[in-house]
Structures are given as C-alpha cells and as structure tokens.
Amino acid sequence: MAAPAYLDWNATAPLRPEARAAMTAALDAAGNPSSVHAAGRAARLLVDEAREKIAALVGASAKDVVFTSGGTEANALALSPSIGGSLLASAIEHPSVRAGGRFTSVEDVPVTADGLVDLVALARLVAGRDRPLVSIMLANNETGVIQPVAKAAEIVHSAGGLLHVDAVQGPGRIACDFKALGADLMTLSAHKLGGPQGAGALIRREGLALEPLIKGGGQERGARAGTENVAAIAGFGAAAEAAGRALAVEVARMTALRDQLEAGIKAIASDAVIFGANTGARLPQTTLFSVPGMKAETAVIAFDLEGVAVSSGSACSSGKVAPSHVLAAMAVEPGLAKGAIRVSLGYSTGPNEVESFQKAWAKLAESLYKARKHKDIAA
Ligand code: PLP
Numbered sequence: 001m002a003a004p005a006y007l008d009w010n011a012t013a014p015l016r017p018e019a020r021a022a023m024t025a026a027l028d029a030a031g032n033p034s035s036v037h038a039a040g041r042a043a044r045l046l047v048d049e050a051r052e053k054i055a056a057l058v059g060a061s062a063k064d065v066v067f068t069s070g071g072t073e074a075n076a077l078a079l080s081p082s083i084g085g086s087l088l089a090s091a092i093e094h095p096s097v098r099a100g101g102r103f104t105s106v107e108d109v110p111v112t113a114d115g116l117v118d119l120v121a122l123a124r125l126v127a128g129r130d131r132p133l134v135s136i137m138l139a140n141n142e143t144g145v146i147q148p149v150a151k152a153a154e155i156v157h158s159a160g161g162l163l164h165v166d167a168v169q170g171p172g173r174i175a176c177d178f179k180a181l182g183a184d185l186m187t188l189s190a191h192k193l194g195g196p197q198g199a200g201a202l203i204r205r206e207g208l209a210l211e212p213l214i215k216g217g218g219q220e221r222g223a224r225a226g227t228e229n230v231a232a233i234a235g236f237g238a239a240a241e242a243a244g245r246a247l248a249v250e251v252a253r254m255t256a257l258r259d260q261l262e263a264g265i266k267a268i269a270s271d272a273v274i275f276g277a278n279t280g281a282r283l284p285q286t287t288l289f290s291v292p293g294m295k296a297e298t299a300v301i302a303f304d305l306e307g308v309a310v311s312s313g314s315a316c317s318s319g320k321v322a323p324s325h326v327l328a329a330m331a332v333e334p335g336l337a338k339g340a341i342r343v344s345l346g347y348s349t350g351p352n353e354v355e356s357f358q359k360a361w362a363k364l365a366e367s368l369y370k371a372r373k374h375k376d377i378a379a
Helices: 017-027 038-057 071-078 119-126 149-158 230-244 247-268 296-305 325-329 351-378
Strands: 065-068 086-090 107-109 132-135 162-166 185-189 200-204 286-290 341-344
Touching: 017 230, 038 065, 038 230, 065 071, 071 162, 071 185, 071 200, 086 119, 107 119, 119 132, 119 149, 132 149, 149 162, 247 286, 247 351, 296 341, 296 351
Parallel strands: 086 107, 086 132, 132 162, 162 185
Antiparallel strands: 065 200, 185 200, 286 341
C-alpha cells in the first residue's frame, strides 16, 4: 500500500501547528473574557487579538467580526428577515444556507452548466423586490468553482438589497477581501483553514444590525450571547494569520499539484469529467471528477482501503451519499453525478500524497474498466 494521503481538506483541514500552540496556551489560562480582573482581561486580549487576525485576513474591521460556533451558525445568524424582505440563494449553496436561516422560504438563483451563478437570472429575480437578501458563496465546496461575487454584489445593491457571502471555502486558498467583494455579510469557518472545528465568524458591514440567534448576554456586541470559546477562538486567529502568510506561493504550489493530479486522472481515464474545469476560476486545490459507470460510495471505500481519504461529491453530514444538489443544479446527467469524487488538497499536501492518489486511482480504474468490458460482452 502507498503512503496514506489525506485529500479531503474541503471537509476539514488538519489543525495547523500555530493553532494548536495558541489553543494549548489559551486552555491553560483561567479567565472569562467578561471578567474585569487581570485573568479576565488576559482572556479578553486573546479573543481580541484573534479578532484582529481574522479581520486582517479578509480586509475587514475587527469590530465587525462576530464569533460563532462555526460556519453553519454564522449562516443561520446572517439570514434573518430583520435585514431583508425575502431570501434568494444560489442553487449550489451549502445546506446551512439552503435551510434559509429564519426565513420561511428561499428562492433559488440558478447556475450555469459550469457551476457559476447566473447573473442575468439574478438581475431578473431581484428587480422590483423589496429589500432582497441574497446569499451567494465565494467558492463551491464540491466543485471549487469561484463565484462572480463582486458582480453579484453590484446587481443586488442596485436593486436595494443586501449580499451575504458564505466564504467558508475561500480564505487560505484564494484572496478574500470583504470590501472588494462588496459583501454586506460574510461567513467564515475556522476548521477549513487549519483552525479547530466548532469556531467560525460572521463579518458584517459597519453599522449593520444583526438579530441574535442566541440571546441572554451582551457578548459579541449583543450579536451572540454566551461566554466565548476562548481557546477555539485563539486557534482560529492563529490559523487565520498562518493562512494569510505566503498565500501567492501556496496558491501556485497547490495549483501545480492539482494540475498534476488531474492530468493523472485523465491519463488513466480519458473519459473522466472534471466538473467546473471550463470556468477557469476554481479553487487551486479542489477537483471534483467522475467517470461513466463509477459509483461514488464504492470508489470512496476503494480509495480508503488504499489509505487515501477523498469524499463523494455529495457526501452529507449523516455519512450517507445523497444525490448532489450542486451537480443537479448544473444539469449533470444523474448517472455521471452519482460517481462524483472530490479530491481536495491543502498547505501540507505534497507530491507523495498525489502519487498515492494516482496509485489508488490506477487500481480502481482498472477494475472499473474490467467491469465495463464484462458488461459489454454480456450485453
Ligand atoms: N459553508 C460551506 C460552503 C461549507 O463547506 C461548510 C462546511 O462544510 C459550511 C458552510 C459549514 O461550516 P461549519 O462546518 O463550520 O459549520
């Protein structure tokens, strides 16, 4: 068996050493950030330093960062009828956006066959509406396709609406600037950039009032009650700082590895389809591919038996494989969509892991083609 390879970074990224060190130090400090004594002030300092680092990563002001328990909660906090008359969300959003937060219904904004939000449809959908709240992700978690967020912001703002951007899959992989994107609200999650699971943030445009989901305390300027998870927040801050360092070099390195991986997929299976590859705007470390006749459940297990962790493009939180709403929105033929495998890399992925993937893929593809041949003979 080849060396084990963790290639499921879009599900969660391994903890960065900087985050681990910051969390360990924070766990050893006793104070509650709301206490006025020295220990409390020390804990407050850890939270505020992390807030500064996260704000710096996305070009926002620290005072506009609201800590949450993760991306899911940040999305739920953002999507409130207190700031919008109706909710529209792209058809490829994460389920935590598609659930609609505190809205009772969500209207879909369609995407093109390449997985890009259809801006013409968006303009049509928001025209004449009373204060539309629109949610469009920065980059899709399955395909990696980067969305035309700044253009969408112009359309939404000219219709008098607000734009929420789920940027969970962006920072540390591509530049992500809150103001340049034109976002009014932006969701981040610590564990996608090498921080701990269970920490996230909602960034808000200055002065935008949020309707808290969790009430009963004045923490986070009244936007989210409850004693802050100091250690997780400290880890989030350290991960954000590390993720912002040498981004351009990292992007070039990941792109080269990803391209090598995709060339390897195609070399063995010339009929492999790489979803979203035609857009020219994908995360540098995400590949979603399928081959006719492949079944994602069996492929993920086959990779796992070879020590290679990948995911089915349509994996859901219960561990079962459901049809991908992303590929369905892109009008991908259902049989092909059923075989979609997502391979995602990160800052510590190296050529050895890509090689392990190639070996496992060669083995899997061979059995796939053998099975196909038998089927053809039997037919
Ligand atoms: N949004 C996107 C695009 C995601 O990929 C995820 C996680 O997979 C989330 C939101 C949810 O984030 P969290 O796991 O921090 O709740």
